[in-house]
């Protein structure tokens with residue numbers, strides 16, 4: 136207990152230890168059967184009752200540690216990727232708590248979103264545009280509540296040490312209030328503007344989407360070679376994958392260095408399917424090697440078109456509408472879907488002899504990340520947030536943030552630098568935070584809500600002002616668009632800290648850690664960064680903890696559609712949370728993709744059983760033990776305690792660096808092999824036969840068992856919170872008095888307890904014991920068979936000294952009736968050799 140340098144209540148703690156030394160231990164024997172699932176459920180309930188994970192706002196002594204817990208989207212499925220993510224930061228939360236931090240570990244739900252709208256429509260058989268918005272919201276809210284319930288159960292079953300008094304929902308008007316307030320502040324600061332710009336549009340979801348929401352998929356497509364007639368006769372052939380955009384063609388371009396087309400520059404060319412002619416221009420961006428080297432510039436086929444149109448001030452002809460149908464600008468094709476129009480136009484061109492050929496094409500297509508529909512680029516009036524002006528600041532801040540692993544910072548920086556457009560923050564949806572804006576019906580003046588009006592939905596509440604400040608008109612039209620869901624969730628660092636209500640919110644801001652999946656660095660980590668930089672001119676998080684993707688057993692990303700999906704409850708029901716958490720911690724280095732493999736979880740489960748059996752052994756062996764510090768420690772005791780200190784150092788270092796796999800491997804290796812296989816086996820004889828060895832030596836072994844098991848429990852507690860708590864309560868709680876092992880103080884490694892000599896000597900003794908046991912096993916002799924005479928050959932003086940010191944342990948563990956230690960062997964004798972260990976074992980009848 137001296138090792139417990141307690142940050143919390145050092146004096147109190149010491150007092151308990153002393154008092155209890157006099158009383159002796161009241162250890163309960165652990166039952167033989169370890170029902171892991173029952174134990175886990177019991178502690179999950181109990182922890183909540185005890186309230187031990189609550190953040191204490193009134194505590195100004197302990198340093199704070201705040202976690203920017205991602206509010207998950209309530210899909211109703213807490214998948215193995217979530218398990219990985221939550222395990223990482225729960226380990227961190229528990230570790231920091233034991234290190235004496237006042238840990239703030241909130242949990243919210245990122246409720247708004249398109250998938251819920253789509254599902255509500257399907258489930259209730261309605262179309263969101265046909266029901267009153269309030270009613271449709273209610274339907275969405277009901278769905279969301281149900282899914283939150285499912286996911287909350289999963290988070291609790293994983294044993295996360297969340298402070299549930301902090302729970303919030305972004306669909307609550309109180310959360311809107313904060314989002315809307317940030318909108319107002321950013322508008323006033325000039326970061327938010329309304330404008331007509333090209334935007335990514337999902338025709339299926341019928342909404343604008345941000346660059347971050349566009350995914351790229353390779354798809355099979357076709358390249359059509361189409362003849363564009365020249366005004367003075369002849370034609371140029373243009374290769375395009377989107378003939379349906381020909382009605383929106385605003386110019387035709389060639390590369391200025393392309394000799395083939397030099398003579399055509401400036402000439403007029405006719406746009407098929409229309410009555411228009413355009414002038415052929417040159418542009419460096421045209422790739423002479425693609426297709427024929429002549430391209431049509433349409434509004435808009437891709438982002439390159441947007442650039443060209445801006446550069447040359449070309450007109451914009453939108454021929455696709457919000458639903459993905461052709462507009463009247465497409466002439467006779469109006470009303471057709473994009474696919475239908477493509478077919479019809481191609482047929483017509485063929486009839487007119489303008490279709491030269493069609494080739495297959497492998498293409499990268501931008502698709503909507505939710506529904507995978509190819510996106511269109513449309514020009515619509517939308518609300519934007521200026522983000523590109525912050526790119527230098529994003530880069531600077533990203534470099535200041537500590538990243539786990541370090542190289543992940545480049546993902547954020549590269550993404551920020553790659554952005555061509557500002558963030559489009561308005562959406563054409565229902566279930567979202569309303570934009571607190573009205574427009575004057577007469578002069579179109581923008582009426583922005585005042586902070587004291589919030590939360591407010593302009594669609595149901597008029598502005599709390601009787602006239603337009605510009606023209607005096609008294610009627611207004613509400614803004615019908617709503618805010619991007621990322622606009623809700625990119626405010627979490629400030630909201631978690633208590634902004635804007637708590638005066639002391641800066642105590643928890645910036646967050647100490649922002650945990651995120653590798654796939655959402657470009658959204659979550661990025662939007663948090665720009666948002667908070669714009670609002671507070673400060674980065675929102677001090678460190679960023681990244682988890683990789685979970686792969687199926689086939690090595691592909693785990694997904695329902697690939698058939699390699701494992702549902703979380705199935706894993707919990709089979710092996711429980713502590714085993715699952717071990718899979719997450721040990722699956723790979725932090726940030727790397729990790730495969731889900733049942734054997735890994737099973738291995739974690741077997742480790743728990745091994746630990747349980749060892750603890751049960753300890754509980755039975757220390758019943759008559761009174762903890763003292765003056766034990767007469769033997770070589771192997773000091774050997775174990777030295778290894779324990781060294782393991783503590785390594786586990787601590789690993790956890791400081793968020794290297795969870797290393798931390799767990801260190802504890803598991805120490806527990807399984809050093810403690811169970813080696814030490815306990817070697818100490819048994821001393822424990823069982825005090826009459827032979829003396830009470831002192833038995834007490835030394837009891838002391839060592841008692842001490843080592845407690846340390847193991849502490850080192851393992853952040854990763855396996857349930858079983859460690861159960862064992863702690865059975866053996867240590869009466870003496871240690873902490874309400875929970877999770878409130879005990881992280882062991883401070885004591886370098887002075889490291890005894891290098893004892894470790895060297897102990898290593899040799901254990902090697903000898905293991906060699907003899909292995910030899911017995913290989914010779915198919917039972918481990919309990921006595922050895923009549925055991926002769927060990929020492930290679931040097933220290934070796935011989937060590938053997939002498941550990942003589943009793945060797946004799947006892949190997950069941951040797953006599954032991955002789957000789958210098959290097961004489962000639963001609965039968966000898967066993969295991970690496971450095973040479974010995975001869977003689978048996979009575981073998």
Ligand SMILES: [Zn+2]
Pocket residue numbers: 337338339340341503504505506507508
């Ligand atoms: Zn979509």
Ligand SMILES: [Zn+2]
Pocket residue numbers: 575576577578579580603604605606607608
């Ligand atoms: Zn007005």
